[in-house]
Amino acid sequence: MSTQTRPNHIGRKISRIRELRDMKQEALAYALGTSQQTISAIENSETIDDSKLAEIAKALGVTVEAIKNFSEEAVLNIIGNTYNVDNSSAVNYGCTFNPLDKLIxxxxxxxxxxxRLVQAEKEKVEYLEKIVKGK
Structure with a gap:
């Protein structure tokens, strides 16, 4: 039995995020000005250069980090935790949000x-400058 971890397959992550966004390959291809076949090839690629990944992230409405750190297990846990099995009938308590939208x-x-923190610091500096000028 191997304990080796699965590779960080960026193409599969892009595919899953696209599917979660309810977007077809054709729609992503259109947004990137390319063909559906190119999107298919990208989704089968284990690695993608950073500039192309940034374009794809923008088209999907997520960050590059969201793609790189995407975890199928986390999504399945969120979905799995929205069901209650009672007498062999699954009741959906309503996962009514997209996890990526919550992250954004x-x-x-x-x-x-x-x-707001920066603004509060600016106001504090102005207040202290007033006090110093008053002396």
């Missing part, structure tokens, strides 16, 4: 928090 939302909130 959290990042945007982090940026807003940082901007």
């Amino acid at each position: 939302q959290a990042h945007e909130e982090q940026i807003k928090l940082y901007e």
Whole structure:
């Protein structure tokens, strides 16, 4: 039995993110100005150069890091945790969000928090300068 980890197959991650975004290969090809066959080849590639990966990430509406760090297990855990098995009937409690959208939302909130922190520091500096000038 091998304990070797599976390679970090970027093409498969792109394929899964595209599918989660409910996007067909043709739509991604159109967004990138290329053919569906090229998208198929990309999704079968284990590695992709950074500039092409950045274009693909933009077309998918995610960051390059989101693609590189994408984990099928994490998505399956989120989906799996939204079901309750009771007397052999699965009840969907409603995974009503896209995990990638939540990640993007959290990042945007982090940026807003940082901007508020910078603004508070600017106000503090202005206040201290006023006090120093008053003496």
